[in-house]
Amino acid sequence: xxxxxxxKEPLLKIENLKTYFRTEDGIVKAVNGMDFELYxxxxxxxxxxxxxxxxxxxxxxxxLLDENGFIPEGxxxxxxxxxxxxxxxxxxxxxxxxxxxxxxxxxxxLNPVYTIGDQIMEMIKLHLKLNDKESRNRAVDLLQKVGxxxxxxxxxxxxxxxxxxxxxxxxxxxALSCDPSILIADEPTTALDVTIQAQILELMNxxxxxxxxxxxxxxxxxxxxxxxxxxAIVMYGGEIFEKGDIVxxxxxxxxxxxxxxxxxxxxxxxxxxxxxxIPGSVPSALKFPKGCKFANRCFLxxxxxxxxxxxxxxxxxxxxxxxxxxxxLKEEIDKVKAGESNG
Amino acid sequence: xxxxxxLLEVENMKKYFPVRAGVFKRVVNxxxxxxxxxxxxxxxxxxxxxxxxxxxxxxxxMSILRLIDPTAGRIILEGKDSTAWYMKGKDAKKYIKEVxxxxxxxxxxxxxxxxxxxxxxxxxxxxxMAKIYFEHGYHGLKKELREDLNEKKKFFRKxxxxxxxxxxxxxxxxxxxxxxxxxxxxxxxxAKGKEVNEIVADLLDKVGLSPEYIYRYPxxxxxxxxxxxxxxxxLALNPKLIVADEAVSALDVSVQSQVIxxxxxxxxxxxxxYIFIAHDLAVVKHISDRIAVMYLGKIVELTDKKKLFEKxxxxxxxxxxxxxxxxxxxxxxxxxxxKGDVPSPLNPPTGCRFHTRCPIAKDLCSKEEPPLVExxxxxxxxxxxxxxxxx
Numbered sequence: 001x002x003x004x005x006x007x008k009e010p011l012l013k014i015e016n017l018k019t020y021f022r023t024e025d026g027i028v029k030a031v032n033g034m035d036f037e038l039y040x041x042x043x044x045x046x047x048x049x050x051x052x053x054x055x056x057x058x059x060x061x062x063x064l065l066d067e068n069g070f071i072p073e074g075x076x077x078x079x080x081x082x083x084x085x086x087x088x089x090x091x092x093x094x095x096x097x098x099x100x101x102x103x104x105x106x107x108x109x110l111n112p113v114y115t116i117g118d119q120i121m122e123m124i125k126l127h128l129k130l131n132d133k134e135s136r137n138r139a140v141d142l143l144q145k146v147g148x149x150x151x152x153x154x155x156x157x158x159x160x161x162x163x164x165x166x167x168x169x170x171x172x173x174x175a176l177s178c179d180p181s182i183l184i185a186d187e188p189t190t191a192l193d194v195t196i197q198a199q200i201l202e203l204m205n206x207x208x209x210x211x212x213x214x215x216x217x218x219x220x221x222x223x224x225x226x227x228x229x230x231x232a233i234v235m236y237g238g239e240i241f242e243k244g245d246i247v248x249x250x251x252x253x254x255x256x257x258x259x260x261x262x263x264x265x266x267x268x269x270x271x272x273x274x275x276x277x278i279p280g281s282v283p284s285a286l287k288f289p290k291g292c293k294f295a296n297r298c299f300l301x302x303x304x305x306x307x308x309x310x311x312x313x314x315x316x317x318x319x320x321x322x323x324x325x326x327x328x329l330k331e332e333i334d335k336v337k338a339g340e341s342n343g
Numbered sequence: 344x345x346x347x348x349x350l351l352e353v354e355n356m357k358k359y360f361p362v363r364a365g366v367f368k369r370v371v372n373x374x375x376x377x378x379x380x381x382x383x384x385x386x387x388x389x390x391x392x393x394x395x396x397x398x399x400x401x402x403x404x405m406s407i408l409r410l411i412d413p414t415a416g417r418i419i420l421e422g423k424d425s426t427a428w429y430m431k432g433k434d435a436k437k438y439i440k441e442v443x444x445x446x447x448x449x450x451x452x453x454x455x456x457x458x459x460x461x462x463x464x465x466x467x468x469x470x471x472m473a474k475i476y477f478e479h480g481y482h483g484l485k486k487e488l489r490e491d492l493n494e495k496k497k498f499f500r501k502x503x504x505x506x507x508x509x510x511x512x513x514x515x516x517x518x519x520x521x522x523x524x525x526x527x528x529x530x531x532x533x534a535k536g537k538e539v540n541e542i543v544a545d546l547l548d549k550v551g552l553s554p555e556y557i558y559r560y561p562x563x564x565x566x567x568x569x570x571x572x573x574x575x576x577x578l579a580l581n582p583k584l585i586v587a588d589e590a591v592s593a594l595d596v597s598v599q600s601q602v603i604x605x606x607x608x609x610x611x612x613x614x615x616x617y618i619f620i621a622h623d624l625a626v627v628k629h630i631s632d633r634i635a636v637m638y639l640g641k642i643v644e645l646t647d648k649k650k651l652f653e654k655x656x657x658x659x660x661x662x663x664x665x666x667x668x669x670x671x672x673x674x675x676x677x678x679x680x681x682k683g684d685v686p687s688p689l690n691p692p693t694g695c696r697f698h699t700r701c702p703i704a705k706d707l708c709s710k711e712e713p714p715l716v717e718x719x720x721x722x723x724x725x726x727x728x729x730x731x732x733x734x
Contacts, residue, residue, distance in 0.1 A: 049595040163684045193395035193622065195681045195700075198666035202680055220596060223668030227675060246672045262670060264600035266629035268652065269669050275629065277604055278597035281565045297597075 009080075010037035011181055011214050012061075017074035019053070019060045028285040030056040032238040034074070035312075038182065043208065043215040045229035045246070047222065047261075051282045053238035054218045058184045062101055063091045079181075097127040100175035104187035106167035110159040116143075116170045117155035120177055127178045142173040145210075147203055165196035172203065176211060186218045201228060222262060226250055231318075234258045237282075237293030240312055244319035254321040256329055257294050276336075292324070300325045300332060348422040348467070349383040350584060350616050351407065356380050356416030358402050362689065375688050376402040377413070378640040381715070384584070389610065389617040391631030391648075393624050393663075397685055398637040400620045404586045407618065409499050417442065419468055420498055427488045428495055439484050447476050501531055504577035508589035510569035514561040520547070521557040524576045531580060546575040549612075551605060567598035574605065578613065586618045591626060603630060624667055628652065636660050639696040640688055642715055646722040656724040658732040659697050665734050679734050695727065703732045 019031040031053040038044055048054040059065050061076055063086065076084045083094060103109040111119060117139050124135040136155070143151035146169040159167055168188060175183055185204070189197040201224065208215060217228055225232055225246070232249045234242040234257065242255040253259045263276035280297045289295045295305040304324055312322045323329065358377040361370040377399040384390045392400040406413040409429055417426050426442075427435040450460045457477045464470050475483045507513035514523055524546055525539040534542055544554035550571040561569055570590065577585050587606065591599045607630060610617060621627050627634055628648060635645040636659065644657040655661045665679040681700045686692055692699050698708035707727055715725040724730075 049597060165684055193685070194624070194663060194666045195395060196684065197668075198678055198680050201668070202678065221668070222596075222670040226670045226672040227668040250670065250672050261596055264597055265670065266600075266603065266623075266625040267670065268625045268628055268664060268667055269671070269674070272629065274607070275600040275604055277601045279601070281567045281598050282595065 008039050011040050011079060012038040013075075013077040014057075014061070015075040015077070017057070017060060017076060018072050019056050019065065020070055020072055021066070022068045022070070025286055030069075030238050030285065031060065034240060036233060036240075036243065038214050038216065040181065040214055041208070041212050042231065043217055043229040045217045045219065045225040045232040046235060047219060047225050047232055048235035049220055049261075049282050051237075051285060052235040054235050055186055056238075057235075058101065058186055058216060058218055061184070062095055062099065063088065064095075093127075096123055096175075096180070097178045098180055099182040099184065100178070100180035101184040101186065102168070102171045102175050102188050104190050106164065106171045106191075107159060109171060110167060112159055115156050115158055116162070116174075120155075120170070120174045123174060123177045138177065139173070142177055143170070145176070145207070146170070146173045147199075148173070164192055165199060168192060168196075168200055169203065172200075172207070176207060176213075179211060179213075181213055182216065183213050184216045184218070187220070188217075189224065190219070190221070197224075204228070222250075222265060234261070237288045238285075239293060239322065240320070241294070241323075242319075242321045243312070244316070248316060248319045252316065252319070254315040254319065254326050254329065255323050256298050256300050256325070256332075259329065259333060260299070292322075300328055349419075350386050350421060351384040352419040353383075353403075353407065354381050354417040354419070356403070356406060356418065357414045358399070358406050358411065359414045372689055375640050375691055377406065378691070379416075380637075380640075380642045382635055382642065382645060384616060384618060386583075387610075387614060387616055388632040389619055389630055391627035391634040392618060392620045392637060393622065393627045393634060394637035395622060395663075395685055397639070397688060399640040399688070400622075400637050401588055403637070404505070404588050404618060404620050408503055408505055408586055410505070422468060422471075423495075424468060424472070424488060425495070425498070428492055435485075435489060439481065439488060443472050443476060443484055444481055447473055497531075501527070501580045502582050503584040503586070504580065504582040506570075506573050506577050506585060506587045506590040508592055510566050510573055510593065511561075513573055514569055516561055518560070519557070520559050520561070520572060523561070523572065524557075524579050527576070527580050533580070542579070543575075546578055547572075549578065549609070550575045551601075565598075567594055567601060570594060570598075570602055571605070574602075574609070578609065581613070582615070584616045584618070586620065588620045589622070590619075592621060592623065599626075606630065624663060636663065639685060639691055641696055641725060642723075643697065643726070644722075644724045645715070646724075650719075650722050654722075654730075656718060656722065656729040657697075657726045658701050658703055658728075661732055661734050662702070677734075695725075697726075703728055 014034055014036050017031060017034040021028040021030055034057055046054045046057060060071055071084060075082055120139040120142060121135045124130055124138050130138065140151045140155055143154060148154050148166060148169050162170060189200050192200060219225060229246050232246050233240055236257050242249060242258045249258065260276060260278040264278060266275060278297050289306055291307045292305040292310050295301045310322050310324050312320045315321045315326055356377060357379055359373040359375055362372040362374060363369065364371045392403060394400050405411045412429055417424060427438050430438060447460065454460050454463060461470055461473055464473055472484060475487050521540055521543045524543045528534050528539050528542055540557060543557050547554050547556055552568060552571050591602050594602060609615060619627060619630050631648055633647045634651050635642045638659050644660045655664060662679045662681050679702065683700055686699055694709040694711050695713050698704040701708065713725045713727045715723050717723050718729055
């Protein structure tokens, strides 16, 4: 994947993006220096727990931040054009048309007082300037493509008349209505049952083959990441902790946070006597340690970690990690494996 | 207590919710949330109930604890029939007549002598009740089932506890931690005054929170800490049975593993029995000894963990397992994608409830409902073609 990528122009390039929020208690640095490129047709996963800044990254990209949010630094370059400072008016031409987004909770993302057809057709009319009849035909086609049975009837139904899986399909139809080159999926299957999740993931893979769009897949579910993506970014406390090809991230983990995360999930394919536990919980946004953000929960942390801020360093081909103790990690992992668990 | 008797035995339990409509709020339909399920929970084991939304797993948990009353069925606690404890007089009379009196009378006509009737009754509980009936008649039964109700009902409010899914809505925001956890201790008269605080502090320590937190309010805790408070509350009365209803579903991955490990440790320390309800098969697999897979109000497969994962027999179980994404990018196994959505429990499909989505459904499946039968040793499955679908 990556060797091909080198010859291609990135579709989207994010450089040192910072997104802060003004709050009563001070400035919250939700995203603090995000860097990545997205190439045409690939799937990039952004993984993290709540409060890691993974959703804020995508909202910054879409210019959908709340009023107290602002971007003090950084660049977002889409197809060679800097969209960081684009006015809402100009952004409206990009949003939906070029970069589309699907959300976690289809019930709250869809408007309950309009039929799903109205909502899909609104996008088509706005961006593609088609007339009523043409846009309706296109909407029916789209609903058919996303696997909604009897699309010509369903198009006149309201969101509450559809099941959760069907609503998510309708959202995907809406996102695809203008042939976007980037689709941002923010936890698209988290609210769904596993068998429905499998349907939606399969659908997204198929649509990516058909339409060739790049997908940014935001999720906390490592299973979904392994299944769907080519590359992954692991975030914690608004920073990238590890970035690389999906096989490197899972099989050649070079960051204690990523490693802890992977070992703390129960798995159906492997029997574990006891789960690895990362101590404590994600601190509130203003209370991260001043050095490495993960220092207070890390099993490798030293005094240096508490005081100094580690940089993202290259640990392999296209593989980056943010940690002072990358070499020590491997030894420690072997030790832990021998002793199985940290209790 | 004889440990061979299961702690809990549920027989043919049903829970229907009426759907009312029109001016007179007449019952026009029923949601068959739980339809005729039976299972046992032994002392010290963890039974996992797993299934997708709407399969009735939470309703089952609530019915067991009598937070809602089941529509039909018998719930036997430590060898005692608890079904009639929460019934009104008239309903209890009907229940005793239907479940015991009429049956014993009919058996008397068939087998003639009381001894033969006793020999032909399979269950310990039925034998016991038959003996009482033959000695004291209906009133003996009534006395057995309906006397000292306040004392008996304590099982559900003291010996059985629940941990809820959402640690934000299950703790009263206006109560301090010491009162949230200590309320039950005071109500049941286990301790008074300062002693309560000591017990609460001790419990906090057990669940990994600082004992200094007893004067705090719930909003001062993170989600994972609140769930620990919920666990401490459940432990406060030294229960025998804990129903954990999606207890770790709302937590972040790193915190989820802490809570799972904690529950595992506490089980050993306090000799607890869990009914662990969750939609996440991987979590259920990790914590349970036996697992019941539910689909649309029915148990479709019930066996111990090892058998279930090595040799799932029901096509739904097979599909469910294959649908879970495995966190291993080099092992992208072929998925079985089930068609369509889970049907509504208002109008469940005829015959086997899974036939509308089943990859191997045949004509028979839409006509005849497969009963839950023991195919192999301790491996129950409800499918006409069990074991034929391998994925």
